[in-house]
Amino acid sequence: MTKIDGRKLSHEELEKIRIAAVKRVLAGESPELVIKSVGFHRSCIYDWLSQYQKHGEEGLKAKPITGRPPKLTEEHLNQLVSVLQKKPTEFGIEKALWDRESFKLVIEQTFQVKISKTGVSRLLAKLGIYSKEDYDFSANDSLRERVAVIKMEAKKSREVLYFISNHPITNDIDNSPTAICLCAVTAKGDLRFILATQEQAELVGNQFTESLTLTVQKPVKLVELDELKQFSYVTGTDGATATDVNTDSVNNQDPMSTSFYSASHTQYL
Structure with missing residues (x-):
């Protein structure tokens, strides 16, 4: 499929892309390959799948703006x-x-x-910094069970559990990226984040964990949100492995493991 430039699309066209992309994944295509083909950040497909699970196609449609005019333009x-x-x-x-x-x-x-x-x-x-729905794991049985295990492991190791994401902040007008957001959220919604230019992202990312540990003043355990969601769609809600949607990045992974970063040990586990 020809790659689409999402920056030139209207809200109506974006709705069609979201719905079509989700249908392709449900039909068995790889989420990673689908989202790459339409030119969006890899985290988008998992957000769309989550919204579809909760609300069906209605969850993929643009929301009307209601209420009084915003104070900020x-x-x-x-x-x-x-x-x-x-x-x-x-x-x-x-x-x-x-x-x-x-x-x-x-x-x-x-x-x-x-x-x-x-x-x-x-x-x-x-x-696009933080939305509570992105961290709602209740709609997917395998994801909910996985998070429960992760919480238990963090409690045993006496570390503060943060779900982290690294995603672009885009301009509403043309959907072009304006910054990179590094975000860390606890299960209770405690939020820490920084924004950086795309050129600074790697350098700032290296400083983020250290700053987070110093801020919390406790050992922290970080779990990649994208990777967590990715596994939830490789393993179906009935517990059966959906091999048709496997990607190269998860083929050799244990279905009950995830990428942890333990700041107390400064190594990936």
């Missing part, structure tokens, strides 16, 4: 993405990583507006 949001690529300390906030509290504070300082906790959650989702 699209221009403000683009400016905010640039602001968040700086360290919180540059704004007098004594934190190594951004969290909900510092995110709220820098918005109020920069744009002279008041924002509620609900408003913070909506902005985090709108910017």
